[in-house]
Amino acid sequence: MTDIVPIGSLPPVGEVPSRMYAQTVRSNRLGDPADAFRIEEIEVPTPGDHEVLIGVMAAGLNFNNVWAAKGVPIDVIAARRAQGSPHDFHVGGSDASGIVYAVGSKVSGIKVGDEVVVAPGSWDPNDPYVLAGKDPMLAPSAQIWGYNTNFGSFGQFCLAYDHQIMPKAKHLTWEQAAAPTLVGATAYRMLHGWKEHAVEKGDVVLVWGGSGGVGSQAIQIAREAGGIPIAVVSSEDKGEYCKSLGAVGYIDRREFTHWGQPPHWTDNAGQKAWTAQARAFGKKIWDILGERRSPRIIIEHPGEDTVPTSIFCCDTAGMVVICAGTTGYSAVVDLRYHWVRQKRLQGSHGSNAEQSNAYNALVLAGRIDPCLGEVRSFDQVGQAHQDMMNGKLPAGNTTILVGAPTAGLGASS
Numbered sequence: 001m002t003d004i005v006p007i008g009s010l011p012p013v014g015e016v017p018s019r020m021y022a023q024t025v026r027s028n029r030l031g032d033p034a035d036a037f038r039i040e041e042i043e044v045p046t047p048g049d050h051e052v053l054i055g056v057m058a059a060g061l062n063f064n065n066v067w068a069a070k071g072v073p074i075d076v077i078a079a080r081r082a083q084g085s086p087h088d089f090h091v092g093g094s095d096a097s098g099i100v101y102a103v104g105s106k107v108s109g110i111k112v113g114d115e116v117v118v119a120p121g122s123w124d125p126n127d128p129y130v131l132a133g134k135d136p137m138l139a140p141s142a143q144i145w146g147y148n149t150n151f152g153s154f155g156q157f158c159l160a161y162d163h164q165i166m167p168k169a170k171h172l173t174w175e176q177a178a179a180p181t182l183v184g185a186t187a188y189r190m191l192h193g194w195k196e197h198a199v200e201k202g203d204v205v206l207v208w209g210g211s212g213g214v215g216s217q218a219i220q221i222a223r224e225a226g227g228i229p230i231a232v233v234s235s236e237d238k239g240e241y242c243k244s245l246g247a248v249g250y251i252d253r254r255e256f257t258h259w260g261q262p263p264h265w266t267d268n269a270g271q272k273a274w275t276a277q278a279r280a281f282g283k284k285i286w287d288i289l290g291e292r293r294s295p296r297i298i299i300e301h302p303g304e305d306t307v308p309t310s311i312f313c314c315d316t317a318g319m320v321v322i323c324a325g326t327t328g329y330s331a332v333v334d335l336r337y338h339w340v341r342q343k344r345l346q347g348s349h350g351s352n353a354e355q356s357n358a359y360n361a362l363v364l365a366g367r368i369d370p371c372l373g374e375v376r377s378f379d380q381v382g383q384a385h386q387d388m389m390n391g392k393l394p395a396g397n398t399t400i401l402v403g404a405p406t407a408g409l410g411a412s413s
């Protein structure tokens, strides 16, 4: 049996060691990410029938493992234990680029040595809902890989279902390839997954956090469909970055103060002040467009701070599509704007295989910039999540080198 290898290397392709290094979270350390993650030596998992073992070259950072580290809104380890998992640790990481080292007995079309990335939507291939041909992300077994599931990409080897495996773009380095898939596929479902509100040519799309993970991908996906993206950001630099990705303009949210739950509808003075700010925010959109047109689609994730404004500014019969509540979950919808203008507030989570592959096809074709912001070393996993939580990461996506010895490797022309 091959021995454990140092970080920054992998054994010869196909030779699987019994032990590996991983950044783990444990229930007794839940809290600030900087302290919750620790490097431990653990077993290398064995792939089940439909599973694939990947030697991780680089791992992508996502907000979901900020939540996993904090145990908010759930302790993912306790949740898995309640379902019968024998493991008392969490190896997170929902984005990976790497090399296939082993495949389960029922895997076809994927072989040892393939260079791959991993789609974040995970479900049991034997789930009757999935076998019935329905959207697997709505199935009872649907989960987010490397968050709900164990053995994500913050270990030297990660485990995923065969339906999650997608080809790595040859023109990208390992760290670039690990950057965008979770946020990109999520944004793809938000923009293309909801019938009647799939983005179309000429649609105005407002994107909160335009320079962040979800936002930077949403801008590009909307642009590719002929949409007109407008970003919301908190600095001029971030705004200019969004324009470089295809946004026609940006709003600096620091110019406004009406965030969070609006005053109660019976508070006339409070409502008047709140509405004045919301109107001024909406006018910024019209000023950018040069016409009085409101967004048909709004990409939401801040949640409690911004949902009231999103509902207010969304066009008649438009959609606010939301994948998170980063600032809080008690978002208020003023039903007057919601029902009279017949707007849609749509939840969205992960992506199914069709959506992940459609997104990856754009990456393979070089149409999407993976928006690599920063590359960190393996021992930085906790601090990098801490910095993400505190809004201190540069624009785009941060990745971690795991098996790759240095940045800049893995691309071929």
Ligand SMILES: NC(=O)c1ccc[n+]([C@@H]2O[C@H](COP(=O)([O-])OP(=O)(O)OC[C@H]3O[C@@H](n4cnc5c(N)ncnc54)[C@H](OP(=O)(O)O)[C@@H]3O)[C@@H](O)[C@H]2O)c1
Residues within 6 Å of the ligand: 062, 063, 064, 182, 183, 186, 208, 209, 210, 211, 212, 213, 214, 215, 232, 233, 234, 235, 238, 253, 301, 302, 305, 306, 323, 324, 325, 326, 327, 348, 349, 350, 351, 388, 391, 396
């Ligand atoms: N459900 C899913 O499938 C799914 C998938 C991916 C991500 N998510 C979730 O989506 C959220 C965003 O993820 P991400 O990767 O895009 O994070 P990110 O890279 O940190 O970007 C988030 C952006 O939100 C903006 N922001 C922060 N506080 C804000 C506030 N109070 N009001 C308005 N905007 C604010 C920031 O931009 P500015 O400061 O420039 O405004 C920041 O760039 C996270 O909660 C994540 O867990 C969910």
